[in-house]
Structure formats: structure tokens, C-alpha cells
Amino acid sequence: MSLGKSIRASAKAGSNIALVKYWGKRDSVLNLPATGSISITLSDLHTKTTVETNSDPTSSINRDRLVLNGKVADASRIAGFLDLFRTLANTKTNFTVTSTNNFPTAAGLASSASAFAALACAMDALLDLELPDHQLSALARQGSGSAARSIYGGFVEMARGQRDDGTDAVAHQLAEPDHWPLRVVVAVTSEATKSVSSTQGMNHTVATSSYYPAWLEQVEQDLQSARAAIEQRNFDALVEVAEASALAMHASAIAARPGVIYFNPATLSCISAVRALRDQGVSVFFTIDAGPQLKAVCLPEDEDQVAETLINVAGVQRILRSGLGLGAARIA
Amino acid sequence: MSLGKSIRASAKAGSNIALVKYWGKRDSVLNLPATGSISITLSDLHTKTTVETNSDPTSSINRDRLVLNGKVADASRIAGFLDLFRTLANTKTNFTVTSTNNFPTAAGLASSASAFAALACAMDALLDLELPDHQLSALARQGSGSAARSIYGGFVEMARGQRDDGTDAVAHQLAEPDHWPLRVVVAVTSEATKSVSSTQGMNHTVATSSYYPAWLEQVEQDLQSARAAIEQRNFDALVEVAEASALAMHASAIAARPGVIYFNPATLSCISAVRALRDQGVSVFFTIDAGPQLKAVCLPEDEDQVAETLINVAGVQRILRSGLGLGAARIA
Numbered sequence: 001m002s003l004g005k006s007i008r009a010s011a012k013a014g015s016n017i018a019l020v021k022y023w024g025k026r027d028s029v030l031n032l033p034a035t036g037s038i039s040i041t042l043s044d045l046h047t048k049t050t051v052e053t054n055s056d057p058t059s060s061i062n063r064d065r066l067v068l069n070g071k072v073a074d075a076s077r078i079a080g081f082l083d084l085f086r087t088l089a090n091t092k093t094n095f096t097v098t099s100t101n102n103f104p105t106a107a108g109l110a111s112s113a114s115a116f117a118a119l120a121c122a123m124d125a126l127l128d129l130e131l132p133d134h135q136l137s138a139l140a141r142q143g144s145g146s147a148a149r150s151i152y153g154g155f156v157e158m159a160r161g162q163r164d165d166g167t168d169a170v171a172h173q174l175a176e177p178d179h180w181p182l183r184v185v186v187a188v189t190s191e192a193t194k195s196v197s198s199t200q201g202m203n204h205t206v207a208t209s210s211y212y213p214a215w216l217e218q219v220e221q222d223l224q225s226a227r228a229a230i231e232q233r234n235f236d237a238l239v240e241v242a243e244a245s246a247l248a249m250h251a252s253a254i255a256a257r258p259g260v261i262y263f264n265p266a267t268l269s270c271i272s273a274v275r276a277l278r279d280q281g282v283s284v285f286f287t288i289d290a291g292p293q294l295k296a297v298c299l300p301e302d303e304d305q306v307a308e309t310l311i312n313v314a315g316v317q318r319i320l321r322s323g324l325g326l327g328a329a330r331i332a
Numbered sequence: 333m334s335l336g337k338s339i340r341a342s343a344k345a346g347s348n349i350a351l352v353k354y355w356g357k358r359d360s361v362l363n364l365p366a367t368g369s370i371s372i373t374l375s376d377l378h379t380k381t382t383v384e385t386n387s388d389p390t391s392s393i394n395r396d397r398l399v400l401n402g403k404v405a406d407a408s409r410i411a412g413f414l415d416l417f418r419t420l421a422n423t424k425t426n427f428t429v430t431s432t433n434n435f436p437t438a439a440g441l442a443s444s445a446s447a448f449a450a451l452a453c454a455m456d457a458l459l460d461l462e463l464p465d466h467q468l469s470a471l472a473r474q475g476s477g478s479a480a481r482s483i484y485g486g487f488v489e490m491a492r493g494q495r496d497d498g499t500d501a502v503a504h505q506l507a508e509p510d511h512w513p514l515r516v517v518v519a520v521t522s523e524a525t526k527s528v529s530s531t532q533g534m535n536h537t538v539a540t541s542s543y544y545p546a547w548l549e550q551v552e553q554d555l556q557s558a559r560a561a562i563e564q565r566n567f568d569a570l571v572e573v574a575e576a577s578a579l580a581m582h583a584s585a586i587a588a589r590p591g592v593i594y595f596n597p598a599t600l601s602c603i604s605a606v607r608a609l610r611d612q613g614v615s616v617f618f619t620i621d622a623g624p625q626l627k628a629v630c631l632p633e634d635e636d637q638v639a640e641t642l643i644n645v646a647g648v649q650r651i652l653r654s655g656l657g658l659g660a661a662r663i664a
Contacts, residue, residue: 210550211543211583218542240589247591251543255583257576265597265647315597 008052009125013117013150013328015045015103015110017184017287017295019242020222021249022145022158023215024206025199030166031145034206035219037158038174038226039149040297042184043325045103047114051122054094065096081116081143082123089127097122103320104191109293110150112198116143117150121328133327137170140328146198153177153326155230157223177324180233183303185296186320187310189266198290201253201260209256215248235299239278239285242297246287253290262290266315270294273313277306340384343453345482345660347377347435347442349516349619349627351574352554353581354477354490355547356538357531362498363477366538367551369490370506370558371481372629374516375657377435379446383454386426397428413448413475414455421459429454435652436523441625442482444530448475449482453660465659469502472660478530485509485658487562489555509656512565515635517628518652519642521598530622533585533592541588547580567631571610571617574629578619585622594622598647602626605645609638 022037054065064082066075075097082095097119101111120140124131131139133151141148148170149156154177161169196204206212222245229237253260267288274286274296284298284306298306303321311319354369386397396414398407407429414427429451433443452472456463463471465483473480480502481488486509493501528536538544554577561569585592599620606618606628616630616638630638635653643651 210546210580211587214542214546244587244589244591248542248587251583251587251591254586255543255576255580257572259576259579259583261579261600261603263595263600265600268593268595268597268600271593 007126008050009122010048010050010331011118011121011125011328012046012048012331013114013121014042014153014325015047015114016041016146016149016156017110017297018146018149018289019238019287019297020219020226020245021289023249023252024202024212025145026160027164027166028203030169031141031143032166032169033145033158033160034216036160036223037146037149038223038230039146039156039158040182040184041150041153041156041177041325041327042322043177044322045109045114045186045320046325047099047101047111047118048331049097049099049115049118049122051119051126052096052098053126054096064094067096067098069100078119078143081119084139084142085123085127085129088129088131091127095123095126104188109186109291110146110289112144113146113150116140116147117328119143120147120151121330125330134170134172136328138167141166141169151328154179154324157227173327174227174230177326180230181300182324183298183300184322185298185303185306185310186322187266187270187294187296187313187316188318188320189264189270189292189294189315191317194262194291196260196262196290201262201290204260205253205256209252211252211255215252218248219245235283242287243285250288262288262292264292264315266313267292267294269313269315270296270310273309277309282306339458340382341454341457342380342382342663343450343457343660344378344380344663345446345449345453346374346485346657347379347446348373348478348481348488349442349629350478350481350621351570351619351629352551352558352577353621355581355584356534356544357477358492359496359498360535362501363473363475364498364501365477365490365492366548368492368555369478369481370555370562371478371488371490372514372516373482373485373488373509373657373659374654375509376654377441377446377518377652378657379431379433379443379450380663381429381431381447381450381454383451383458384428384430385458386428396426399428399430401432410451410475413451416471416474417455417459417461420461420463423459427455427458436520441518441623442478442621444476445478445482448472448479449660451475452479452483453662457662466502466504468660470499473498473501483660486511486656489559505659506559506562509658512562513632514656515630515632516654517630517635517638517642518654519598519602519626519628519645519648520650520652521596521602521624521626521647523649526594526623528592528594528622533594533622536592537585537588541584543584543587547584550580551577567615574619575617582620594620594624596624596647598645599624599626601645601647602628602642605641609641614638
């Protein structure tokens with residue numbers, strides 16, 4: 001009998017911010033989105049994840065373990081996800097996953113997106129699977145719908161897909177980060193874990209909002225507009241579609257019964273501040289996910305003014321800044 | 333030649349608050365609503381209006397005049413409305429209208445509702461027209477859509493109507509004020525004139541919001557629910573439909589392109605405060621019109637707690653309180 005060996009692999013993935021929002025699933029088990037979406041992957045808000053096998057036969061630990069931001073966490077949320085890799089590698093091994101975000105967790109900053117993208121990439125490395133990106137994207141999606149996009153860098157489009165098995169519900173890159181070096185200024189208005197998760201909010205919206213069917217109908221047109229704006233680097237066009245998509249997503253939730261409001265007072269103040277900046281000629285727009293943080297996207301020359309304005313908005317706790325980043329990758 | 337005579341008449345009308353919202357017109361000239369609506373008429377937020385004939389032939393004044401809250405105002409907004417009465421009375425007389433609100437004007441407190449209801453009632457008195465209420469309601473509607481409801485007291489339903497001439501787009505009373513003595517606590521979060529008027533906001537929503545058709549479809553069901561809740565004095569049922577109608581109205585505007593947001597930060601804080609009160613067992617719900625004020629509707633025994641809570645919300649300037657009131661009426 002040999003001593004147990006411990007092998008490990010690490011990966012890093014950036015968070016991403018959707019410009020055309022993902023809001024609603026067509027299949028909850030496989031996390032298949034009801035519509036496509038378009039996002040930008042961030043360089044400076046990221047998750048680093050290390051996976052190790054728990055293969056010491058003398059150990060009493062025969063289950064998966066999760067250490068999230070330095071604290072032992074409930075591993076049940078990732079056990080099903082790890083099962084996908086156990087199936088692919090034909091193993092019954094359990095794993096220890098150590099995952100660290102450099103930004104607030106579960107506050108509408110897409111921590112699950114970077115987390116599951118990094119985890120998929122690390123597991124691929126650990127198990128020597130060498131899966132192609134589109135397959136990693138489909139796997140990441142099953143951990144978190146938006147994670148499918150963080151496999152890729154720069155400008156990314158997630159396909160709705162048509163198949164029931166979800167193999168075509170994967171992301172692909174629209175453009176590299178250097179195609180258009182946009183900057184992102186995140187106004188953190190609350191670091192508390194949000195009370196209604198993205199999944200809860202979207203499922204409640206799908207089930208009860210009379211506006212949801214109109215949301216579904218609108219998205220295809222928004223995807224076309226956003227694709228064209230990105231291809232042409234047309235900032236004004238991107239302003240229009242991105243703010244409209246974000247507000248329409250929130251409006252569909254506000255019209256759920258009972259209504260779900262992810263904005264807090266500071267979020268509204270930041271919206272007003274961004275609109276006022278634009279009235280002054282600053283190239284900036286806002287987007288907001290299922291949480292109270294406002295993400296301002298701007299041209300590089302306007303970043304400092306945007307950051308200085310937002311940090312002075314009442315209720316803004318701090319500012320995070322990022323450029324566009326690469327896709328998920330193994331790290332040493 | 334006789335000296336000119338000046339006759340005068342005065343009337344008073346309460347503001348009203350819609351529980352199932354009016355949002356969108358089917359005809360802009362006649363102010364015909366796209367849907368019905370249900371409101372409560374307020375006793376303590378009111379307009380008093382005096383009308384006088386300008387019949388001194390030696391006077392240089394041969395046009396209508398408006399004195400609004402003690403200041404001379406542009407009379408062009410009421411000239412067309414006064415024409416309706418000139419036609420009915422077969423006269424070319426001009427009028428001086430002196431109108432005073434006991435609450436902030438044009439900040440989402442339905443000042444035009446009470447103003448045009450009081451003006452219609454005063455003109456009816458001045459010209460000895462003795463019009464029935466439903467006809468006064470149709471006339472008031474042409475000044476402001478929601479004014480049609482302030483002709484009546486208590487619980488009031490406005491009909492969408494089917495006719496092109498609008499004669500069936502009138503309000504009627506569902507119940508007297510003493511049927512259910514609800515109390516209203518208004519949290520005034522801004523006394524500034526709003527930047528997007530109700531009419532501008534609804535027209536923009538109708539023209540650009542992909543959610544507006546679903547709004548139209550939803551209203552009939554909400555009217556039924558609200559009617560039943562009022563008839564049965566079922567507070568929980570009224571909570572559900574009234575908050576949903578208000579949020580759906582705002583959501584349709586937020587999803588307009590570009591989005592119209594009537595909430596300010598304090599409005600959101602008040603929403604949270606009302607929801608928190610309800611979680612503690614307080615019988616209260618909120619509604620919000622095309623402006624930043626929040627109107628809390630509650631049972632009498634909870635009024636003091638609601639008022640004390642809302643006055644302590646950051647950004648609330650002051651509190652107004654009201655019961656349910658009678659319809660527009662002539663006063664001495």
C-alpha cells in the first residue's frame with residue numbers, strides 16, 4: 001500500500017460584467033439561459049482557485065472540502081459541480097477547493113462567475129483533461145450561468161443554445177481585450193451578502209413578472225445592437241443598449257410579484273451621477289447586476305473623473321477599478 | 333351701458349392617490365386613459381379654487397388669468413379647459429382663476445387632479461350649469477386625467493371607456509369614505525418640481541417601453557382584485573395589488589428607452605421602511621406616483637407608528653397625513 005499522494009493545480013479567472021444581461025433560465029438543472037448575453041471580462045476582479053486531491057486513505061476525510069476566502073465553507077454547492085469532472089475522469093476522488101476572490105463575495109460582483117470559471121479550469125488541469133474552451137464554458141455554466149463567459153477574455157457572447165443537453169449553450173469571444181480598452185469603475189455601495197440571490201431573483205421574475213415575456217423578446221435586438229457597437233467601437237451606441245438592458249432587467253424584477261428591488265439609495269445616486277457626467281460630455285455608462293453595486297464603464301481618458309465622482313457619492317463605500325482581462329487560465 | 337359686474341364662485345377638491353395606477357393615454361387630446369384606475373380621495377390635501385368673470389368692458393384685460401398659490405402663472409394651460417365651459421355656457425367671457433393647494437405643487441402629489449376637479453366644480457357653479465357629476469368628471473379629465481376621480485369622494489374607479497368622444501371615460505364612486513377609514517401618510521422626499529411630468533413620462537413609456545403592452549394586459553386583473561379588496565375591506569389583498577400596480581407602473585417607465593426613474597434615494601429607503609414595518613405586523617403598504625414622494629396607506633391604529641417611522645427615514649423632508657375625503661364641492 002502506497003502513501004496517499006496529493007497533487008494540485010491552480011487557475012485564475014476574471015469576473016465579468018454583462019452589458020446585455022442574462023436574466024432567466026430555460027433549464028434550471030443544466031443552467032441553460034433563456035437568452036444570450038454579452039459581457040466584458042475584467043482583469044482586476046478575479047478569483048484564484050487551487051484544487052487538490054484528497055487521496056490519503058488513512059484520512060477520515062472522504063468528502064469534498066471548500067475553503068472560500070480563507071474560511072471553511074459548505075462544500076455542498078460545489079459537490080455536484082465536481083461530480084461532472086469525476087465523471088469525465090472516471091474517478092471517485094474527493095477534492096479540496098481553495099478559492100479566493102480579491103473583491104466582495106455575493107454582492108452582485110459576479111463572484112460565482114469567476115469562481116466557477118477558475119474551478120473548471122483548475123479541475124481540467126488537475127485531471128489532465130485538456131478540454132477545449134467551449135467545453136470548459138459548458139461545464140462552468142453548470143456551476144453558475146455567467147461563469148460560462150469568464151472562460152473567455154475581452155468581449156464575450158454567451159449563446160442561448162437550442163439543444164436540451166446544453167452543449168451549445170456556451171460562450172465565445174467577440175473580441176480581444178485590446179480591441180477596445182474600456183475601463184470599469186465599480187462603485188461598491190454595500191459589502192453585505194445580498195438578500196435575494198441572482199438565481200432566486202431571476203426565477204421569481206420568470207414565474208411572476210408579467211413583463212418577462214417582453215424581456216425575452218427584446219434581448220435578441222439588444223444583442224445585435226451590442227455586437228455592432230463593440231465591433232465598431234461606437235461608445236454612444238453601447239451606452240444606449242447597455243443602460244437599457246440593465247434597466248429592463250431590473251424593471252422586470254421590480255414588476256415581479258412581490259417586486260424585487262436590487263437598488264439601494266446609493267445605487268440610484270450613482271445612476272444620477274453617471275447621467276450627469278454624460279451630460280457634461282464624459283464617455284461613461286452604467287450597468288447594474290443583481291445587487292446594489294453600480295458598474296460604470298468608460299473610456300480610459302475619462303476613468304479618473306468617473307472614479308472621483310463616484311467615490312464622492314453618498315453611500316459609496318469604495319471604488320474598484322479594472323480593465324478588460326484575459327480568459328480563465330492555469331497559474332503556477 | 334352698465335358697469336361691468338364681477339361674479340365669483342369657489343370650490344374645493346381633494347387630491348387623490350391611485351391604488352391601481354393610471355399610466356398611459358389612448359387619446360391625448362381628450363385625455364382618454366388607456367386603462368381604468370382606482371383611487372382614494374384625500375381629505376387633507378386639497379385645492380381651493382375661486383373663479384371670477386373678467387367682464388369689466390373698460391378693463392384692458394381680455395384674456396384668462398391664473399393665480400396659482402399666490403403667484404401669477406401662465407394661464408395658457410387652463411385656457412383650453414375654460415373653453416369647454418365657455419362652449420357649454422355659450423359665452424366669450426374670460427375668467428380669473430385663483431387656485432391654492434395646501435401641499436407641494438407638481439411633485440407627484442396629484443396637484444393637477446385636485447386643481448382641475450376644483451376648477452370644474454367652481455366653473456359649474458359660476459355659470460349655473462348644474463352639471464351631473466359624471467359630466468363634471470369627464471370635463472375634469474380633459475384638464476388632467478386623474479382629476480376625473482377627484483370629483484368623487486372615498487373610493488373611486490375611473491373607467492377606461494370605449495367611445496371615441498370620451499363621454500364614458502368618467503369616474504364613479506365605489507364606496508364612501510366611511511366604508512373603510514384608511515389613513516394616508518405621505519413622505520415628502522423632495523419639494524422640487526419634478527423634471528419629467530406625468531404626461532411626459534407616460535407618453536414616453538407608451539412610445540418606447542417594451543413592457544407597456546404587458547402593463548395594459550395586467551391592469552384589468554388588478555382592477556378586479558382592488559375592487560374586491562375594497563368591498564371586503566381585505567387589507568392584505570389591497571397591499572398586494574396596490575404595491576404591485578405601483579411597482580409595475582414604475583417598472584414600465586424604467587424600461588422605457590431611455591429609462592425614466594421617478595424614485596430618489598429616499599423613496600427607496602421609504603419602500604424598505606414600509607416593508608420592514610409590515611414584517612413587524614403593521615398594516616401598511618406603499619404607493620408611488622410619477623414623482624419621488626412615497627404614500628403609505630395604513631389602518632388608523634397604525635398611523636402614528638407609520639408616521640414616526642417615515643419621518644425618521646434619511647431624506648424625508650416632512651410628513652403629510654390625511655384621511656379619505658369627500659368629492660369636489662362648492663364652498664362659500
